């Protein structure tokens with residue numbers, strides 16, 4: 001029996017019961033794949049159910065309000081995925097008459113869809129013979145063939161894709177792709193792989209040579225950069241001023257507060273100046289003498305060090321440009337980054 005046959009047999013017996021494996025609907029498969037990019041299956045499950053129930057068709061997702069979609073996405077991070085989801089739904093609904101493209105070459109043109117996701121949708125929904133290579137597949141193949149080429153190098157990407165194409169069962173691309181990802185997720189795990197339960201152990205070169213812990217090889221990532229943000233939360237008894245992040249930057253389309261960035265020296269005076277220059281008609285009663293909350297928040301290549309200061313106003317709050325006056329009891333309707341949600345939660349605002 002060859003590797004692909006063994007993998008498929010193992011998969012049919014051991015696979016996890018996941019809802020997106022029980023459908024051939026490309027819309028639902030696409031949703032699941034976008035949600036699962038950068039997200040663990042256990043966390044992705046709740047979001048998958050939420051999106052499928054709230055937007056059962058691509059037309060309903062296309063017609064939805066972007067802020068509502070971002071709100072439903074809240075907590076998953078990497079918000080560009082949610083914005084791309086909406087853009088693509090609108091494109092398919094209006095330009096393709098609601099029909100999801102059914103060939104890899106067309107699917108890969110969709111916004112937010114790369115080679116892995118296009119191969120997954122093409123093979124799961126349309127049985128097209130395209131091999132998927134995700135993190136689990138890289139790890140499994142690097143051990144099976146004991147490959148030293150870094151998986152995140154230009155050469156590595158080509159080599160691993162070629163090996164996966166070669167192994168692919170062209171008649172059962174859906175089952176083969178699921179099985180190779182599943183064995184990486186359940187058996188050939190990053191730490192302590194369960195080699196004794198592995199159906200491919202007799203063919204595994206890394207097992208034979210004792211190099212499992214050295215595979216896969218990766219080129220070291222770029223150093224993390226630090227971004228410092230001082231937020232000033234302007235509020236009166238019932239309302240708060242929130243800012244919609246409109247620039248092409250982190251958290252685009254989500255809400256946070258007025259801020260000063262990159263300075264270690266924010267203090268009540270500089271924050272007072274910020275409020276007066278942004279909201280000239282606002283009379284500030286008081287600004288906290290120091291930050292009321294401080295958090296460190298990790299993004300993919302960035303560390304955010306955020307401090308929150310509180311400014312109290314007894315009169316009317318000003319609304320201007322990206323700044324919006326929000327009733328405190330309505331805050332939970334706004335999509336906010338996880339960092340802001342933490343502040344709102346810990347200060348009793350949500």
Ligand code: SF4
Pocket residue numbers: 140143144187188189193194195198199200201204205206207212
């Ligand atoms: Fe991975 Fe071990 Fe199986 Fe090799 S034998 S493929 S290292 S689980």
